[in-house]
Amino acid sequence: MKSVSEVDALAAEAHAGQADKIGVPYIAHVRSVAAGLAPFGDDLVMAGLLHDIVEDTDWTAERLREAGIPARVVEIVEAVTNVPGMPYEEKIARITANPHATLVKIADNAHNCHPDRAAQLPPHKRERLAAKYRDARAQLWPAARTKDIETIVRIVNPSLLAELAEQTVAPDGRPRSGSSS
Secondary structure, rough: OOOOHHHHHHHHHHHHOOOOOOOEHHHHHHHHHHHHHHHHOOHHHHHHHHHHHHHHOOOOHHHHHHOOOHHHHHHHHHHHHOOOOOHHHEEEHHHOOOOOHHHHHHHHHHHHHHHHOOOOOHHHHHHHHEEEEEEEHHHHHOOOHHHHHHHHHHHHHHEEEEEHHHHEEEOOOEEEEOOOO
16 A cells, blocks of 8 residues: 555656646646645545546556555546546536545645636636636535535635635525535
């Protein structure tokens, strides 16, 4: 069984030479996602480090298992991995069926829409992605506990805290049903 540091090294090697949408080495993205998951334990940190590995490298779920990645971690990675031809909205619905995958995707979404990153995109791309990520949050956030979402966004993208507060408080100022659990 791999340790977090071994999984970090595996992710760094697998994503070597890759850059994200703004030209930053891709490993920075997966490490940011993993950092937001640290309060939830090593399995979620590992899933955060590996969340894009099957989608964006030549690694497969089977190869991860053979490399000693815990089965639970591989299951989470598989749950967040894009399926060719599956619409994004359907992917998000599939993810929300798995509470751990939901947390990984919340951390991924939070990092992807970070203002410092978004500011470096061309305006048309920034607006399109902002709408996509906002729509995903509308599905992801109701599937998770508010305190867990808050924990993640405080670490990954504190600018989302105001949006979270708006979504968890009813117009009369009382917490929305289920928002405090």
